[in-house]
Amino acid sequence: MIRVLIVDDHAVVRSGLMMLLHGKHQIEIVGEAADGDEAIKKALELRPDVVLMDLSMPPGKDGMTATAELKQLLPETSVLILSMHDDDEYLFRSIQVGASGYVLKSAPHEELLVAIESVAGGNAYLYPNATKRLMSQYVDRLKNGENADTYDSLSEREKEVLAKVALGYANKEIAEQLIISVKTVETHKSNLMEKLGLKTRADLVKYALKKGLLHGD
Known part of the structure; x- marks a missing residue:
């Protein structure tokens, strides 16, 4: 079955x-x-x-x-x-x-x-x-060199968490703003860091700046 x-x-x-x-x-x-x-x-x-x-x-x-x-x-x-x-x-x-x-x-x-x-x-x-x-679409992305960047593989929620972590918000603050649990925030952070190959907050801030995510909250 x-x-x-x-x-x-x-x-x-x-x-x-x-x-x-x-x-x-x-x-x-x-x-x-x-x-x-x-x-x-x-x-x-x-x-x-x-x-x-x-x-x-x-x-x-x-x-x-x-x-x-x-x-x-x-x-x-x-x-x-x-x-x-x-x-x-x-x-x-x-x-x-x-x-x-x-x-x-x-x-x-x-x-x-x-x-x-x-x-x-x-x-x-x-x-x-x-x-x-x-x-x-996949071929077009390869031609444009987008295969080198996994940003598009992030969910919308992971992108939101990425931006807020890079802006300096703590897990509890992010949870309150997005109306989710702290545990869920931690899961999103872990997943997006793994997907993007990032190890530290400094790496994350540099990446978010490159993607234009730090222009404002």
């Missing part, structure tokens, strides 16, 4: 997906979550084979950030993004943070089933036409 955790901030969407997937193609729904933090908690508890992840889940942690953290904690779990965004940037960033696949919410039910089976088997899955677009 393919054990699936469904993550979406809309209860009606979660219910619909559970009805659609239950008993299909040896799929077992092991749980559901309404935001990124709950998704990580449930994933650590249930150890699903696949996490079906929404991207936008206000006011909770977004799917992009949750995917990056989840892949750090449970690298063996595959994350399949199920999103309304037919957008190159969302697609590219999802792959960068560790998602194994990307499917649109407007896709036929059969496509979603195929995508779940694909990522559960250790393969990647992108919706039709996405592969060509992704490769084209």
